[in-house]
């Protein structure tokens with residue numbers, strides 16, 4: 001991003017304004033003619049796309065008088081990133097925070113939350129969303145019992161999709177429209193396709209409203225849902241592996257959140273852990289981007305769609321702009337076996353053999 005020389009008031013002013021980066025090397029490897037562009041959200045102050053909704057939910061609740069300094073305790077069920085965004089906002093603003101977090105979510109997220117001053121309560125991953133043991137059930141119980149307890153509720157809060165409709169989406173549109181088309185770098189001047197994973201669905205819903213609704217009605221919006229989740233449409237797509245556990249964090253659910261407008265998505269794709277992690281490796285090795293697992297899901301979905309009959313035309317159109325939303329970074333997953341295996345157990349390279357020879361290491 002061009003450096004903006006100004007002093008910011010707090011970390012909250014460093015939320016969003018993330019870069020849109022060409023994924024040229026992957027595009028070339030995959031034989032694509034279109035521009036493949038990654039919206040890299042880990043550069044946001046708290047490290048993910050969810051900083052944007054945390055900031056907006058807190059600011060609007062303050063304006064509406066729902067958050068009271070010295071009294072309110074912000075409680076939120078989350079897969080971690082919304083919690084980190086809220087804990088960051090509440091550290092700046094001086095509110096107490098309790099985050100309920102399913103057991104499968106990484107230790108790194110818990111550590112970041114605690115470092116920001118949040119209390120963290122772990123809940124069984126397999127608990128159904130509407131059971132009292134789930135992250136949602138435990139948050140509701142805490143809210144009932146703790147004076148000043150308030151759940152901003154990313155699953156129902158309109159400020160979740162609005163944060164993306166008003167910030168993430170316009171940033172993408174502005175970056176694409178501000179970039180001139182040249183013979184070396186042709187551009188259609190518009191966003192032709194957008195691929196994003198769905199958890200609460202706030203990101204993909206808000207992006208669809210900003211891009212299809214206000215910029216290019218013909219933009220194809222593709223949502224990615226992990227195998228084992230039930231968000232995809234048509235329902236038959238969810239049959240393969242329904243209810244099975246998946247390792248990727250932050251996408252997929254066992255209920256349809258209110259903020260997810262499935263009608264505003266054109267195409268749903270189901271992704272498996274293995275293809276997501278393989279795509280993370282590509283983003284690291286070929287693009288130098290230290291992204292998290294759900295970024296791999298979004299990229300693998302994008303590549304699958306671009307190779308399908310439905311996406312082939314866009315894939316082979318010079319200058320078509322295909323944007324992949326990359327929600328968070330590897331900071332959240334450094335100790336996860338899938339990452340350590342990828343990073344440390346890769347086939348030794350010719351250079352590693354040469355180093356071993358030089359240093360006489362067997």
Ligand code: PMP
Nearest residue numbers: 081199200201202203250294327
């Ligand atoms: N990826 C990661 C890593 C996330 O934390 C989230 C948020 N749950 C998502 C993707 C999906 O975003 P959304 O909730 O807006 O659908």
